[in-house]
Amino acid sequence: MRKIKGFILLSIGLLIFLSACGTGGTSKISIGEVTRSVFYTPMYVAVEEGFFEEEGLEIDLQTTWGGDTTMTTLLSDGIDIALVGAETSIYVYAQDSKDYAINFAQLTQTDGTFLVAKEEKPDFTWEDLRGENFLGQRVGGMPQMVGEYVLKKHGVDPHADVNLDQSVDFANIPSAFASGDYEYVQLFEPTASVFEREGTGHIVASFGEESGTVPYTGFMAKQSYMDKNEETVLKFTKALYKAQAWVQETDAMTLAEIVSPYFEDTDIELLASSIERYKNQDSFATDPLLDKEEWEQLKTIMDEAGELPEDVPYEELVNTEFAEKVIND
Structure with a gap:
């Protein structure tokens, strides 16, 4: 009888513990x-x-x-x-x-991207983009849309005034820019700073600052x-x-x-x-x-x-x- 009582008490205690865990769990x-x-x-x-x-x-x-x-x-x-x-x-x-x-x-x-140029541009202006090869982002994605918004704000048509290439997948954009014949690209951090440190590219403008909140x-x-x-x-x-x-x-x-x-x-x-x-x-x-x-x-x-x-x-x-x-x- 004592063993049965002990088992019942143990079972009740276990149920209470499990119930508490269920209500206050993760x-x-x-x-x-x-x-x-x-x-x-x-x-x-x-x-x-x-x-x-x-x-x-x-x-x-x-x-x-x-x-x-x-x-x-x-x-x-x-x-x-x-x-x-x-x-x-x-x-x-x-x-x-x-x-x-x-x-x-x-x-x-x-926006979290930065405009990166292949060569140093100490006196950069947005007019410098005209006629240049620009490696763009995915159609309909925020980086590309903000990029177009900023370029238009500065009087540059992204589809008429620059040679825009949007054929590269997002994950491959940095390597494509580094090895390809592109003068400009939009990059997030820390990739933009990595490129600048390696001399692969140079940050010349911030799309975040240009586009606002x-x-x-x-x-x-x-x-x-x-x-x-x-x-x-x-x-x-x-x-x-x-x-x-x-x-x-x-x-x-x-x-x-x-x-x-x-x-x-x-x-x-x-x-x-x-x-x-x-x-x-x-x-x-x-x-x-x-x-x-x-x-x-x-x-x-x-x-x-x-x-x-x-x-x-x-x-x-x-x-x-x-x-x-x-x-x-």
Whole structure:
């Protein structure tokens, strides 16, 4: 009888323990980042500094390489959350998707590319691009659309005044520029700084500074996922906001040391200078709120590039509930 009582008590205790673990356990979130980039420093900080962990979240981060692949993976439930350009949510919406992607948190608020020239251009002007071979980005992607927007702002038609080549895949653009007959290219950091250090190219302008504030990269999830996981999305946004504030207050070298595991082949000083460059031009969003003015600027850039499929209202594809809550708490 004592053995039976002891077994019952042990069983009850085990059930209580398992119940407690079930209610206070960790939620796993799979994230697909469109590329691996220093541009996404605040997200890596949120992982490495334990901000997600503090909210009871376990992050499974994978690089999905390209906007099309990232959105396909999200829509097919291969990931829970996508880190990708906001323009992709407009493309999906325009295809009459029944369960489209909703933007709920912003990560970067400027373009992240730099204009790199093959030769040094100490007196560079945008007029220098006329007649030159320019290795462009993917049609319909934010780097290309912002690039066209900036060139037009300076009176240069990207399709008439320069020899624009958009035939190279995103991942192969740096090597194609280095080995090919191109005078100009758009590159993200740290690749732009690597090229400058090696003498392969020279940074002559920043598209981020030229194009102004825009919801360049952010987090989105399918509406169905957000409906079922409101608390998880809120915790995610809260962790991100902590990281964004931390990045603003932390020096570039410290940040470089934290994110260095994500860039094992990149020199720490070069990482720091890349992060400093992004900090100086306010590329990292200071909070997760994607505001309406930024959304309108995004549509303007897409429209001028001839890539806006329809005029999608801000309220349709942007959910500010989570961002506003973490900011105001």
